[in-house]
Amino acid sequence: MKPDRELAKKLDAIVQGTLVDGRAQTEALVASVVSAGGTSEQELIRMLGDSSLDPELRADICWLIPRLELDGAEKLLEPLMAEPSDKLREEAAVGLGLVAQDTSIEVLLKAMEQDASRSVRRAALHALGIFSPPRAAPHVMKLLLDPNEDEETRADAAEALAHFRHEGIVEVLIDQLRDASAKVRYSAAYSLGQQGDGTAIEPLREISLRDHAATPWGSVSSSARNALDELERRDA
Template identity: 35%
Template sequence: MSKSIAMLALAIAFLSSGCSSARDPVTVDIPTVPFSQDIVLEPGDAHTFILPNGKSVAVWCKRNTGIVAAIAQSDIGFEYGEKPFKQLKSEKIQLPDGGTTAGEYLSYIRSGGVYDGGFGNPSEYILYVKQYRISLKETEIGDRGLRMTVSVRLATVKEQVSAKDEVDFYIKRLQSPDPDTQLDAMEELRMLLMLGSMYAKPRWKEIIEAIRPLSASANEEVKSKAVEGLLVLGDEKSIMDVILPEPKGKWRTPEGASSLATYSKHFGKDRIYEKVLPFLESKDAELFRFGMAFFSQVEHQPAKPYMKKALQSEQADVRLRAFQALLDLRGDQRKMARLVNSMLDDKSREVLREALREAGRYNELIPPGQICKHLKHEDEEIRHMAAYALDCCRNPQVIEPLLDATRDEKATVREQAAVSLGRIGAPAAYARLVELLKDPDADVRESAINGLRWFGDPKAIPEIEGLKGNDPDESVRKMARRTIRELSQR
């Protein structure tokens, strides 16, 4: 995707870095393309590349400060533009639905230039200047310098299109007689909308109407892609055609219902929801499940009474979808706690896992025994999730059950119980956390150290000291070093 050419703001202005002056930039003439050259930049260095069309691109290095340096894991970064050592200003762009974005920048190379943000590891930054594509790839960031590879080639026709012209460019390509061009244009327009392009979003319905004629294409691949694209983009007519009089084929499944619910959020959702609501009263099991799956993905208050009734269904998957749908509505904290509490008695492991996943949100409002009883469940994953759900619970009744869980035969349960006890910080748990430093499982030892870290008592440092250099597992040694460092500062 192309965007307007920009400066990458990896740090604050060069002059704030403490460098009082800059050395003369190295100038490199590029007579022909393709071209590639490795360079090394130290703070204050700059390279200026003269393109075959006479335009110049400069890359320069400077010191970062503060939070930027912490993010970059280094204290140096780079900027680029037409002339080095110039501060480029961000351009505030008004969004159609209010607010502004600083995602694009003013640049000395404005005419005809477009830009792609950094991506990958190592990071690569792409500039487009007229007909040229310039790649700036970080290959190594050291203490003293930044190694980069600068590559230049001719840009493709698509790459030369500016961000604000992309919608018109691809709508025009939809009219091409070539099926491959049509398929590519549909995908590009879909991606512009899905990625939230500020130029595409206001033209969402126009893009839908531009794609619609291709849903009757003689080319089966183009036709299929257009039909799918109209659904994904939330075209109300296309969604209604699939749903009414009732969904068929792959759309009749719970997965199909979930997808259609997601698509329906763009346009005409209330009208679509009205057509799906009667499925919740259907005697047809598939239609009923379709309705349940659909409303588990969207918020629609009229569906709520049906969901509550479905919680009593004999079918576990129906109870699960009803539970998920009610969770999505996110009501009053106490009401939600009562809902989760009731589902903690469900016999289905799938429903129980979902209930425990939510129980941590409300563990101060749910009777502790409702969660603690699952620390004895026959399913290891459920025992682990129960220990996780008790994380940070301040009710003293959970301490003994969690201490028992640290003796579970499964390491995953022991390690989670250790962390939960540490985060709770109950004095009765301290001695057991120290004992777990000798557990045969490395993950449990790491979690025990982590639990002591959360516990926050510096007296644990001597207990942990031996692990920082002697434990056979690197993750344990790393956690030990971190914990000792943090506890030493208490």
């Protein structure tokens, strides 16, 4: 079973556009979808909406949809945020972030704040960070500052704020350099580097000299040093 010419060209572009380390995995995903019958864009759309199919297969198709750059892809993905499969909702959320349409903001905010699955909530948060719509910023900041949230989700929120443009973000991130969680501090430092605001230089310099707490991604001090380097590059 082979995809039609138009789809084959797009699928090959997706594979070739994948980083080398993940290319074999992408090739396997594409082969699995095609062997299951996904031989045209129309058939992929039909399979995506077929609730009788394996949720894992539909999640793989969901991964492809935004990368195929289909017109109106958000209309295919938004209804999937009500599916029972956590994996499918996760992929739909990230896909909506990649498609980056304002019509999806409320859907993603609802998932970020209310979904029963922590992994889906984090996927929605990641999606909002991808296209950073300004009106979502207060909601992401609220989540970051919520003491009842777990530290991984709050760290994700700090990272998601990296490219938002909204009043108060830099001040909130600077405050989070003193958070009890090293993961939150690490992500806050990273986002301050991306924000490019010079008011963060001194707080970041202080953290770079004294906060050597470890995280899965490196020390907080290393994140602060990288952020300072980023700010210096921008000034140059």
